[in-house]
Amino acid sequence: MALQKEYVSFQHVQKTYDGENLVVKDFNLVIEPGEFVTMLGPSGSGKTTCLMMLAGFETATKGEIYINGTPVNNLAPHKRDIGMVFQNYALFPHMTIAENLAFPLKVRKLSADDVERKVTSVLEMVELSHVANRYPKQLSGGQQQRVALARALVFEPKLVLMDEPLGALDKQLREQMQLEIKRLHEKLGITVLYVTHDQDEALTMSDRIAVFNNGAVQQLASPTDLYESPSNAFVAQFIGENNQIKGVVSQLDSHRCTVSVNDLAIIAKPVKVAGVGEPTLLSVRPEKIVVEPEAGSCDNELTGLLRELIYHGDHHRLVVEIAGVGDIVVKVPNDSHGERSFVAGRQYTIGWLSQDCHALDCQKVQAEHEVAA
Structure with missing residues (x-):
């Protein structure tokens, strides 16, 4: 079935934890199929909360969230068919790399042959075929992050969410991984919603950036427009x-x-x-x-x-x-x-x-x- 033009849609979404203070204020965002959109902002600005509501780990207080035209507010996280990549990798330490990658496929009850084929393919894609039988603790931080990325892609989701995935890496490795993620995004045509507080990361990787502050989007635009034509003082100071x-x-x-x-x-x-x-x-x-x-x-x-x-x-x-x-x-x-x-x-x-x-x-x-x- 062909994807709809609006693959992800937040419509007037709000979030409060205490019934008084809004962590997210009337959030509206449309992401088209294959787009790489970054939510950028300081700590406490609401960006991660929006990501978690889309993933199903948080519930919107008000408003509606759609994936491929389907409302998902009341849909369990595992039924949303979303790949997730976190900062802490979240790999199973007692499983080999191949077993880590096979896990989401076995949960979806794929045949043994399909599991083996997909694991082999995704390991080749992230250039880690040689570590298939190693355990996470035997890999470097950069290798672990590539495994986490591979695990999010192995079941071929149309949507991948990334929450500060490169925050634990050093500068040189972080820059290499930025290019790797962008290359995979372009090769696979997946839709990506990415969260970071790093402006350089956002400018390097994104098709569009939503700049957050105090629970609201200050400006949504391309990296060039954000940098060259900031709409207010906050965006001008936060970007560059x-x-x-x-x-x-x-x-x-x-x-x-x-x-x-x-x-x-x-x-x-x-x-x-x-x-x-x-x-x-x-x-x-x-x-x-x-x-x-x-x-x-x-x-x-x-x-x-x-x-x-x-x-x-x-x-x-x-x-x-x-x-x-x-x-x-x-x-x-x-x-x-x-x-x-x-x-x-x-x-x-x-x-x-x-x-x-x-x-x-x-x-x-x-x-x-x-x-x-």
Whole structure:
């Protein structure tokens, strides 16, 4: 039977544990067949709760959840035909790798021949055929995670849920596994709903990202749109590094606004501003800022003192102190044809285009890049 266009659908879903405080507030999300959607946000934002409601381990207080057009609120977890991958692997320590992979197939009462064929196939897919007779404790963390991924795929589910699956791995191995998961997703055409607090992970792997905060989706968009066009101050701060400048809107039209920052006037793109005379938060990415720009090439030019200069391999990170504004972080790519010279303690002019400077709301933002699970 052909899949419906809306393979997963959350419709006005809410969740409360005490009857008063909503952990998830009016959550709506449609995932199409074959999509890789990530729910990204800090600890306590509601993303994992949404995943667990879809899996059947939590029950929605209000609203309806559908899988392939079928309501599943009252459907037992084992009847939803969902593959699950967790951070702690959840492998059976007393079973060999082959036995671990065979378990979900035997539960579904497949024949011995089918079990052997599928286990062999999935081990080859994750390049672990040589460890079939080993036990989980005999494998590295990365190998165990690949086994956990294989177990979620062995019974060929159309939907796979992943809850912080790479959180226990080191940086290099985590990046390798990101590419491995994405490769398998594209090869198998499965639908994936992924939960993480790691922005780089979300940007690398996802077709779309739902950014969570305080039980609500702040923005749902492609990685490029989230990074380049954040819809509010929370998204701008949570996704990547950016400079934030507080000011008051002095002029406003549909395409540009002028923001007063003490005695300075900064031209920006209005995204979420209340109107003339209202406060706003300007957001500009460090890599969008030019040092010593050509005359007239930037809408905004400010001069300040270079306080810090840090070498990061492929770029330098500059911290320029602007009177009346504060510290502005600038990322300057290192030139392979000759390293550019910067001297701390000297004055430099920096500039940026108005379309790279977003005028946003002044909502209070949680601790930047919170890394709790």
